[in-house]
Amino acid sequence: LSGSASETTGVFVPKQEDYQKVYNEIAALLQDKDDYDDGSYGPVLVRLAWHASGTYDKETGTGGSNGATMRFQPEGDHGANAGLVTARDFLAPVKAKFPWITYSDLWILAGICAIQEMQGPTIPYRPGRMDKDIAACTPDGRLPDASQGNKHLRGIFGRMGFNDQEIVALSGAHALGRCHTDRSGFDGPWTFSPTVVTNEYYKLLLNEKWNWKKWNGPKQYEDKTTKTLMMLPTDMALVSDKAFKQWVDKYAKDEALFFKDFAAVITKLFELGVPFDETTQQTPMTLKPTAN
Ligand code: ZEM
Incomplete structure (x- = not known):
């Protein structure tokens, strides 16, 4: 085998x-x-x-x-x-x-x-x-610059071949991880569960009130309620732009839809730019997760 x-x-x-x-x-x-x-x-x-x-x-x-x-x-x-x-x-x-x-x-x-x-x-x-x-x-x-807005996102992701829906679905990865002042200059996590894939990012974008963080670092948002979460200017562009926001609404309501679209x-x-065998296109494999 x-x-x-x-x-x-x-x-x-x-x-x-x-x-x-x-x-x-x-x-x-x-x-x-x-x-x-x-x-x-x-x-x-x-x-x-x-x-x-x-x-x-x-x-x-x-x-x-x-x-x-x-x-x-x-x-x-x-x-x-x-x-x-x-x-x-x-x-x-x-x-x-x-x-x-x-x-x-x-x-x-x-x-x-x-x-x-x-x-x-x-x-x-x-x-x-x-x-x-x-x-x-x-x-x-x-790669995208977090201090920019909707035009920049469409420019960068359009160059790779992605449309509005795909930009919003990809951005859901910000349910994960955090920003580091010694790397990007930004600070903090987007969600309360930064090591679990969820649709929380979209829910927080819609349901939280976001204010500019008052600090010496680059311009970023913080949540009004706990002041422990963050959004980048590019994240907020997904709710200020109507065409993007439709998809934020959908993914906030329906985690299964987000999972399906995120996987795709x-x-x-x-696989962008990867030359797979033209005749077989190679059958994709499913690798088994361990515990869950
Ligand atoms: Zn991110 N991302 N990203 N991103 N990203 C950071 C962290 C992480 C943007 C961005 O500037 C930043 C996508 C799209 C975009 C992840 C996944 C994906 C950070 C913080 C910044 C500043 C870096 C730091 O300080 O360590 C911008 C502008 C994006 C445009 C939409 C897409 C697409 C992703 C995957 C599909 C992840 C997982 C992290 C957290 C990394 C960590 O170390 O915790």
Whole structure:
């Protein structure tokens, strides 16, 4: 059942069972290593997979998860990637144990594992990404800038090929994790349960009253009730823009719909620019979550 050496090349050809082993290793590490923020490296693994993918440019076909060029200094040092070395270091022992998997496939598998282990929807996985060298690093500025608004979001995500509904569905990932003053300059979590995938982000956007936070840091919002939660200017654009807000309303009301749409759009994100075998398109695999 497990992968074997190809008869023609001698190269190890992994099977689903081998990817499941990698998945289980990451899941076990997530369980064991709880010295990150709210007790889980899950959110920062999701962010690594997103920033690896979100550099994609549909016009030139450059960027995207097929390359893992964030390993190299120019891209790893882009302001938007501050702090993601934590996620890459977390995965180093996994790469050492399973040297046959590319970094590009590993980072996406880790993002999927984190989402599923944090009780999110099942995300189909297709391997096949190849690591590229330093020359494939993308220029700075392809990832979104949190201080901007609706036009910027449509510009950045439109360049990847996403529409309004997909932008709003992807943004629900901000149910997870938090901002760090030593990374982005922003501070705090979006929700009260930053290590569980929920539709709370949308509910809070609609039901909380959000005021500008009074502080010396970059402009961000805080909730009126507890002053412990935050929203970025780009998050608030999803309720001030009518076309975006329709989708916020839908996802706030219906968590199952959010799960379904989030699974579809994150699969699209993770596969931008990945050249799968044209004839088979490779059947996506479902990797089994551990506990839940
Ligand atoms: Zn985020 N994100 N993001 N995001 N993000 C941060 C953290 C996390 C934007 C953004 O500027 C920021 C998506 C979309 C957008 C996650 C996932 C996804 C932070 C805080 C910022 C500033 C970084 C820090 O200080 O550590 C903007 C402007 C976005 C445009 C819509 C999408 C899409 C995501 C995944 C699908 C996650 C999981 C985090 C939390 C990371 C952590 O370390 O806790």
